[in-house]
Amino acid sequence: MVTKEMLGLNIEVNEEGFMLDTSQWTPELAVEIAKAEGIxxxxxHWQVINxxxxxxxxxxxxxxxxxxxxGAGVSTKELFKLFPKGPAKKVAKIAGLGKPQGxx
Amino acid sequence: MKxxxxxxxxxxxxxxxxxxxxxxxxDEWKITVVDQSETHLYQPGLLFIPFGIYSENDxxxxxxxxxxxxxxxxxxxxxIIEPDKSQVRIKKDKRTLRYDxxxxxxxxxxxxxxxxxxxxxxxxxxxFDFYTPAGSTALAKKLRTWEGxxxxxxxxxMPIKCPVAPLEFMFLADWFFHEEGIRDRVDLTLxxxxxxxxxxxxxxxxxxxILEQKNIKVxxxxxxxxxxxxxxxxxxxxxxEVAYDLLVSIPINMGSEVIERSGxxxxxxxxxxxxxxxxxxxxxxxxxxxxxTNLPSSKAGSVAxxxxxxxxxxxxxxxxxxxxxxxxxxxxxCYIESGFGKGFLIDFNYDVExxxxxxxxxxxxxxxxxxxxxxxxxxxxxxRWMYWNILLKGKPMPITAQMSMAGKWM
Numbered sequence: 001m002v003t004k005e006m007l008g009l010n011i012e013v014n015e016e017g018f019m020l021d022t023s024q025w026t027p028e029l030a031v032e033i034a035k036a037e038g039i040x041x042x043x044x045h046w047q048v049i050n051x052x053x054x055x056x057x058x059x060x061x062x063x064x065x066x067x068x069x070x071g072a073g074v075s076t077k078e079l080f081k082l083f084p085k086g087p088a089k090k091v092a093k094i095a096g097l098g099k100p101q102g103x104x
Numbered sequence: 105m106k107x108x109x110x111x112x113x114x115x116x117x118x119x120x121x122x123x124x125x126x127x128x129x130x131d132e133w134k135i136t137v138v139d140q141s142e143t144h145l146y147q148p149g150l151l152f153i154p155f156g157i158y159s160e161n162d163x164x165x166x167x168x169x170x171x172x173x174x175x176x177x178x179x180x181x182x183x184i185i186e187p188d189k190s191q192v193r194i195k196k197d198k199r200t201l202r203y204d205x206x207x208x209x210x211x212x213x214x215x216x217x218x219x220x221x222x223x224x225x226x227x228x229x230x231x232f233d234f235y236t237p238a239g240s241t242a243l244a245k246k247l248r249t250w251e252g253x254x255x256x257x258x259x260x261x262m263p264i265k266c267p268v269a270p271l272e273f274m275f276l277a278d279w280f281f282h283e284e285g286i287r288d289r290v291d292l293t294l295x296x297x298x299x300x301x302x303x304x305x306x307x308x309x310x311x312x313x314i315l316e317q318k319n320i321k322v323x324x325x326x327x328x329x330x331x332x333x334x335x336x337x338x339x340x341x342x343x344x345e346v347a348y349d350l351l352v353s354i355p356i357n358m359g360s361e362v363i364e365r366s367g368x369x370x371x372x373x374x375x376x377x378x379x380x381x382x383x384x385x386x387x388x389x390x391x392x393x394x395x396x397t398n399l400p401s402s403k404a405g406s407v408a409x410x411x412x413x414x415x416x417x418x419x420x421x422x423x424x425x426x427x428x429x430x431x432x433x434x435x436x437x438c439y440i441e442s443g444f445g446k447g448f449l450i451d452f453n454y455d456v457e458x459x460x461x462x463x464x465x466x467x468x469x470x471x472x473x474x475x476x477x478x479x480x481x482x483x484x485x486x487x488r489w490m491y492w493n494i495l496l497k498g499k500p501m502p503i504t505a506q507m508s509m510a511g512k513w514m
Contacts, residue, residue, distance in 0.1 A: 060379060060454075061400040064262055065297070065327055066356065070371035076329070080341045086325045089299065102298050103267045103402045103436065104307040104450055104458055 006032050018092065018099045022056075025096030034094045041094075045082055048072045049095045062092040062100045106133050109192060109203035111182060112360075113139035115147070115496070116394025116408035117209035118170050122498030123416040125172035136176040136201060138194060142167055145237065146491060148405060151269055151441070153240035154247055155280045160237050162488075170496045182210075185366040187387045205389050205423075208368075208375060210360035212265050212395035212403055218356045219260055221331030231333060231351045234273065235265065243352065247280070252289030253349030258338055259296045260328050260356045263372075265395055265403040268450070270294060270354055271301060272441045278318045279443030295323040295338065295346050304457040307450070310474050314442070357403070359396055374398035379454070380430030382415050391415060400454065401434040409495055410435045413505035435507040437463075439484035447480035449473050453507040459514065464503050466511025473512065 003010045004017070007028055012020040017033070019025060030049060034041050041049075051072035055063050065088045069076050083090040088100050108124060110117045121137050128135070149163035168177055180196030191202045214235045216222045222231060232246065233239035255277060259270055274294055281287040294301060294315070301315055301322050302308035315322060329341045337347045358364075359373030368375050368384075376385040377397040384390035393415060394408040401407050414432045422428055434454030441447050449471045450458035460474040470479050494501060 058376070059398065059400060064372075066261055067371045076327075076341055085342055086327070088297075088327075089325065099303070100262065100298065101303040102262065103438075103452065104271075104302050104304055104311070104440075 014099070016093075016099065019096040020098075022053075022096050022098075025053075029096065030094050033096075037090060037094065039083065039090075039094070044074070044078075045094075048074060048079065048082065048091055052091050052095045052097065056095070056097045062088065062095075062097040064088055064100065106204045107202060108133060108135045108205045108207065109201055110135065110137045110207045110209060111185070111192065111362075112209040112211055112394075112396070113137045113144065113167050113171060113177070114209060114211050114394065114408075115405045116211070116396075116412065117207070118144065118167075118496045119409060119412035119498050120207055120209065120393060120415065121171050121175050122496065123412055124419075125175055126498060127416060127420060130174045134176065135172075135174070136178060137171055138178045138180060138182060138192070138201070139167060140179070140181045142179055144170055144496075146488060148266070148491070149488060150234055150237065150240045151266075151272055151276070153237075154232075154234055154243040154273075155276050156244055156248070160241050163237070165492065170492070182362045183365075185362060185368060187366075187368070187384075187390055190389065203389075205391070205419075206387075208363075208384070208390065208392045208396050209394045209408075210363060210396045212357045212359055212374070214355040215358045216353065216355035218358075219328055219331065219353075221333050222353055222355060224331075224333050226333035230336070230349070231331065231353060233353055233355060234269075235354065246350070250350065252281070252286045254291045254293065254347060255350045255352065256293045256295055256338065256346055256348035257352045257354070258326070258328055258346075259294075259298075259354045261297055263403060264354050264357045266438075267402055267404075268438050268440045270296070273352065274315075274320050275318065275443040276441055278320060282444075291321070292319070293321040293323060293346065293348075295326045295328075297327050298324065300324045304452075306460065307458050307474060310460060311448070314476075318443075363396065370398050372398075378428075378430075379434065380432050381418060381428040382411055382432055383428060391419070399434065402436040402438070404436050404438055405491070405495075406437040407435070409501070410437075410505045412498065431506070433506050435505060437503060439480060439487065441481065441484055442476055445481050446476045446478055447484050448476055449480045449483065451507060451512075456507060456509070459512040461512035463511060468511075 004013050079087045144167040146163040149158045152158040180194040183193040228242040232243040281290045326340045337345050363369040364373045375392045377392040379399045393411045395403040437451045452458045462469040463471045
């Protein structure tokens with residue numbers, strides 16, 4: 001675990017930059033994290049991010065690719081355009097949710 | 105007379121039926137189990153069929169033999185579940201079954217049709233699954249005469265039933281081709297949507313190099329879009345390609361079709377369930393156990409078993425008007441075959457990742473956690489006997505339902 005300074009706040013993140021405490025997340029932070037990933041957030045991005053945060057609150061884990069496409073109403077192709085190279089992982093990172101994991 | 109209806113007589117449903125029958129008086133309660141087939145499948149055994157270790161007969165038993173005698177067993181497909189009316193309609197004789205309490209244990213299934221190209225002309229010819237008896241026996245036949253090439257194992261999407269099965273398959277494949285004397289002619293590649301074969305820190309730290317040692321390659325973060333069965337390659341959404349000669353697919357896993365039809369599931373037809381009490385989130389007289397839930401636990405028989413222990417205690421409180429206790433912790437315990445007569449064992453829950461140590465007796469074992477040993481392999485071999493004779497029948501096992509930290513190293 002490391003602490004990273006973003007927008008003047010001390011944010012707890014893992015080695016790959018995933019936030020560890022989702023309650024520290026703010027929309028402003030999402031903009032910053034996205035920038036570092038080379039993504040400029042638009043309304044289409046926010047639709048996905050907001051849905052993911054909502055469902056993660058229910059599930060207790062980051063949603064999978066299929067859950068996002070079915071639930072947030074975007075096609076998989078579109079999702080890959082919005083969040084290139086592994087959208088489930090990228091959305092999770094920007095939305096301040098945990099990294100999608102297996103059991104080992 | 106009150107009625108309990110159990111949908112699905114697999115691992116979870118059978119355990120629950122046995123436990124309920126042990127605890128409740130048959131004069132007051134009528135228990136009914138509905139399942140679509142007469143055969144109970146020992147699903148952990150499917151992994152061994154491709155390598156000729158088990159045959160199809162080794163993993164099948166008559167379902168009724170494992171259900172209590174005072175339980176009504178109905179073999180039928182289920183048409184629709186209507187929780188608002190506390191009833192379920194089934195195909196056989198167009199019956200409507202009413203219930204006071206419903207327990208849904210309809211499991212999960214592979215849906216290869218969801219990935220374009222998978223189930224076309226090459227299905228069960230150069231493309232296989234091993235999550236069904238048909239798939240695993242077809243693959244066994246193929247492997248008997250296969251002369252080598254690129255074997256690619258692809259996980260379509262998480263979550264999958266038995267998340268360690270892909271790793272075990274690769275370890276056993278390494279051993280099998282070694283025994284066949286053609287390991288040098290086989291290229292093994294695991295293609296996964298996750299960030300690697302291991303995603304939890306302690307497991308990655310202790311087991312991370314085992315794939316390299318066994319010369320198994322990993323392609324991470326690959327989200328399959330389609331298979332091109334003529335060009336022998338799989339293609340991801342971001343246009344990566346992996347070529348194969350033999351493709352072993354773990355297709356998308358979803359809940360039962362009846363869950364979809366009844367509008368009870370999420371995007372993958374898994375039922376929203378309270379992760380600590382196992383009660384359906386939307387209904388007060390419906391419980392969900394085993395693979396059918398949307399819990400962030402593993403989809404595995406051990407989880408169904410621990411859920412059964414927690415459920416029965418809670419259910420007996422509930423019918424007496426007491427609150428449900430939030431006692432299920434996501435506990436899972438899985439043997440991982442690693443080939444050459446050895447295996448690993450992992451033990452974890454919602455909050456605690458797999459840690460090294462000794463199990464089940466702290467400091468003693470006989471099993472070693474997160475460490476390869478011959479004893480772990482024997483644990484897996486003997487487990488089939490335990491499954492049929494102890495676990496399904498709801499008899500006590502020497503493992504607690506809640507995960508224990510005793511004997512683990514931080």
